[in-house]
Amino acid sequence: MKPLATRHSLLAILAVFFATVLFTLGVFEISFPDVFSLTEMGFVLEKFPHAWKYGLHIGIAEVVLGALLIIPAWKINRSLTERILEVLIRLGIGGMFIFASVFKIADPKGFAVLVAQYQFLPHNLVNLWALILPQIEFWFGLALIVTPFVKECVLVILALFASFIIALVWALALDLGITCGCFQIDGAQSKAEAWTALVRDLILLGPTAWLLTRENKSLYFSLLTMR
Amino acid sequence: MLKKLNIKFLIGLGLFCILAAVANNLRAPKDKSVEWIGGQEVLEKPK
Numbered sequence: 001m002k003p004l005a006t007r008h009s010l011l012a013i014l015a016v017f018f019a020t021v022l023f024t025l026g027v028f029e030i031s032f033p034d035v036f037s038l039t040e041m042g043f044v045l046e047k048f049p050h051a052w053k054y055g056l057h058i059g060i061a062e063v064v065l066g067a068l069l070i071i072p073a074w075k076i077n078r079s080l081t082e083r084i085l086e087v088l089i090r091l092g093i094g095g096m097f098i099f100a101s102v103f104k105i106a107d108p109k110g111f112a113v114l115v116a117q118y119q120f121l122p123h124n125l126v127n128l129w130a131l132i133l134p135q136i137e138f139w140f141g142l143a144l145i146v147t148p149f150v151k152e153c154v155l156v157i158l159a160l161f162a163s164f165i166i167a168l169v170w171a172l173a174l175d176l177g178i179t180c181g182c183f184q185i186d187g188a189q190s191k192a193e194a195w196t197a198l199v200r201d202l203i204l205l206g207p208t209a210w211l212l213t214r215e216n217k218s219l220y221f222s223l224l225t226m227r
Numbered sequence: 228m229l230k231k232l233n234i235k236f237l238i239g240l241g242l243f244c245i246l247a248a249v250a251n252n253l254r255a256p257k258d259k260s261v262e263w264i265g266g267q268e269v270l271e272k273p274k
Binding site: 105106107108109110112113115116117119121123124125126127128130131132134135136138139140143147149151152155156216 | 231232233236237240241243244245247248249251252255258259260261262263264265266267268269270
């Protein structure tokens, strides 16, 4: 490999790395401020006491900047950038769905209570949906990571995203005042985090849908052929 | 694109998810399992 090509590849890798970090920080800022939030850090609040009000805005800005950073990486080395992104997105989205399903599988009744609060499904279908949805999240999330059936898994995951978005819009339109219930059960009666969950799901639709343009192949093969 | 999809994989994994859901509800303790057909109470909206 020529040195110049290697330097270019390194630049592309660096750009993708920073893009991923920014994008991930943005998603956390929007959706998981309890885990990590720049706008609630002590040193930020000292300088900007009202920063905590703008978590959603900062999160969206981080996501947009992260997405824009992909452009130079793509121009430098398109093939490498796409392969790295494919690996990261499959691991990220698959991992997120697996993580989100664990508490729902552990406590079917708790999750069924959450589903009932949306008042969207007919009463007699609530329990069935609460039992089956987490299994779909877990197994298709896992399959996205470990099987070569990328397109198939992505279609199912996109359908899940669509159902979450519809349910959240429904909850907001009816002003139901419920928590998302996406990653935890506690607080089925808490004030709505529906807006942040909706923004997060809309943002994640993009990279997930992009995976439909990729070939069906195993993640291991993608990693092996990366250069 | 639909023609290129592996329908057997989709149906197979879908059926597996249903079986896993049944098994999960059976293995869950009584206070965490649900009736197969039914729903839950709609709680009062928080103020």
